[in-house]
Amino acid sequence: MSKLYSGAEIVFKCMEDQNVDHIFGYPGGAVLPIYDELQNFKSIKHVLVRHEQGAGHAAEGYARSSGKPGVILVTSGPGATNVVTALTDAYMDSIPLVCISGQVPTHLIGTDAFQECDTTGITRPCTKHNWLVKDINDLAETIHKAFEVATTGRPGPVLVDIPKDIQFQKTKYKKPKNENKLNGKSHNHFNQNSIDQLIDLMSKSSKPIFYTGGGVINSGPKASELLRELVYATGFPITSTLQGLGSFPGDDNQFLGMLGMHGTYEANNAMHDCDLMINIGARFDDRITGKIDEFSPNSKKVHIDIDPSSINKNVKVDLAIVGDVKTVLSSILKSLKQKKSKFLKSNKQKTSKWWEKIQKWRSVRSLDYIGSEETIKPQYAIERLYELTKDKDSYITTEVGQHQMWAAQHYKFNKPNRWMTSGGLGTMGYGLPAAVGVQVAHPKKLVIDIAGEASVLMTIQEMSTAVQYNLPIKIFILNNQYMGMVRQWQELLHDKNYSESYTAALPDFVKLAEAYNCVGIRAKTPEELDDKIIEMLNIDRPVIFDCMVDKVENCFPMIPSGKPHNQMILGPKDQENKKITGKGKSLV
Amino acid sequence: MPNSKSAYSFSNKKEKFDTHIIVVWVDNEAGVLARVVGLFSGRGYNIESLAVAQVDEKLKISRITIVTTGTPQVVNQIKLQLKKLVPVHKVADFKREDKAVIFKEMALFKIVGPNNKLERALKACKKYNPVLLDKTKKSNVIQITALRREIDKMSKDLKKFGLVSVSRTGAVAMTRGADIFK
DSSP, X not given: OOOOEEHHHHHHHHHHHTTOOEEEEOOOGGGHHHHHHGGGOTTOEEEEOSSHHHHHHHHHHHHHHHSSOEEEEEOSTHHHHHTHHHHHHHHHHTOOEEEEEEEOOGGGTTTTOTTOOOHHHHHGGGSSEEEEOOSGGGHHXXXXXXXXXXXXXXXXXXXXXXXXXXXXXXXXXXXXXXXOOGGGOOOOOOOHHHHHHHHHHHHHOSSEEEEEOHHHHHTOHHHHHHHHHHHHHHTOOEEEOGGGTTSSOTTOTXXXXXXXXXXXXXXXXXXXXXXXXXXXXXXXXXXXHSSGGGSSTTOEEEEEESOGGGTTSSSOOSEEEXXXXXXXXXXXXXXXXXXXTXXXXXXXXXXXXXXXXXXXXXXXXXXXXOOOSSSBOHHHHHHHHHHHHGGGOOEEEEOSSHHHHHHHHHSOOOSTTOEEOOOSSOOTTOHHHHHHHHHHHOTTSOEEEEEEHHHHTTSGGXXXXXXXXXXXXXXXXEEOSBOHHHHHHHHHHSTTOOTTOBOSSOOOHHHHHHHTTSEEEEEOSHHHHHHHHHHHHTOOSOEEEEEEBOTTOOOOSBOOTTOOTTOOBOSHHHHHHTOOOGGGGGOO | OOOOOOTTSOOOOOOOOEEEEEEEEEEOOTTHHHHHHHHXXXXXXXXXXXXXXXXXXXXXXXXXXXXXXXXXXXXXXXXXXXXXXXXXXXXXXXXXXXXXXXXXXXXXEEEESOHHHHHHHHHHTGGGOOEEEEEOSSEEEEEEEEOHHHHHHHHXXXXXXXXXXXXXXXXXXXXXXXOOOO
């Protein structure tokens, strides 16, 4: 007769079999039996966070930088509700997470017991799937299935809710099954015909563009390699969404920079004027498309995506290829080599005018800003940070706001999985805990959270986690004392009525760092900035870097709401001429 | 370009709304109906009527029939989103006008009144296979099966004969001939 294991043991047995090495969590009444078993499973390290939201974002950072699912362990009630923001964030950005939550004992479910909440009910719309395990005999199978659902198809978060009595009950352990059926939810069936159609479109196009997104990153490092191969083989220009940065080298000549609301002038104009748009693993998000009726009016659109429901959701496309980016790209490359081995040569002539046009847009230099010798311009701070860290294979996380956009514009990424930012949900407070997760996955690497002073305060308590585990994360705060993006929108749309966007009582971040027992550094002038950054990089402990920047700098270029790609505001001067009026005002 | 459903841009074109019947085969497990219904409410789709029951005891499969309205693009999204749910096995969809499909709703009418009115009520239902489920001196409970609009009409028409209570189901659907939903 095989050995009987308690539910709590089974949780860890499953994690062992799923190759989990780190979990991010916070104990509480309804998960105590699981925490009791932790010490008996030496291969699994627990990272104690300071708030469950932090556990969620840390798991996201871990997952995005390592390609493995992030695992969270929280208690019932508030433990579970605190993690909801992180689950929603992961759902929007397609990040694989497995969240194990404790629940009150089965006989108390529905009685409004202490720390009871309808966890599966609350998390249903923000997970790919969730389970309430009411029978110990289903536990192992459910957890294995949870890992499968989280990591296959379009990745995303899942949750397994385990009542406390189930954690004590005993049963036999079941190993994961090797079948990969998943109820037909994983789509990778495209036919050669659509690949041929794509190649036909590519060879006919004189104004092509690749528009790539987070799907390339999610498909694994191989997908980024294949993308580079394809882009070089075709000679086409390429632009990327916020989430796709790093899948193609940011300093390459064929790369037009990020597109979208704060994308470059050349990327957005190329999107608007192209005759062939090849979307690889992006989802025509509204930050990308601008005014949808006038989105790239004269192009044939091709959409490569693993999720069939992404096709024709926001933008109707002419050719859809549903499949994993890696598989589709290798198919395209194979066919391209067979049928059009001289593609680059034959195409150079055809796209030369297009490249000339792109060069003209480029010469506008839309990311330029007016420098200053007295105050640190936030763009300048990012530029210097980039220059001083670019040889270090660094990992960058961000919070949400102006600093995030400046980081995306001015920090150049050359490798996938190096850039962790909350795009879909736009969660302030994401970056610090995400940096904790990244550093856990990559203990020897340089991990920097490019932060804003308002965002970082939302999860600042995780500094304590970083200190506890000797995670030398660097929190690089662009401190302008405003919720910068809110201030910018108020300036542009609400007649400079800066309602509640100024934080009148900020902490002294240097002293705050000391209080957390890490290092605080402050830079006030452009002159001292480089030295201070180097000082930060030389410290092998967590650092909070308080970079005092221009308070009223705006993030440009910008597609104002309700406008198409070719009507960007380029800078402060342009702003007067292109006032946002009428309906545009009511849009977000 | 055809216009989109993005919440962040305004669209000037008005697209035609069609009524669709969507049939979903799901694992009969806890919370599955909430998943399906939550998908509709969460994404702003309409549910006009809903019928659900287990149809395969052994495999524990339930069949959900949903009547919904939307533009072709929205209906397509509904189908694709439904197919993504883990407990969903199969999704079929057809227009209300589809001649190859039968769909029916059932209604129970309670009529209270003098005998002549009860009789006239029963007679009025004649076209819709009326079944007299309960009869007393003062009251009748009549069951009919019909189309939605027919039941709507009867619910109105029977008022003058003493209709006091109506209970009705959502639509259920079945293909004609030897074909089954794919």
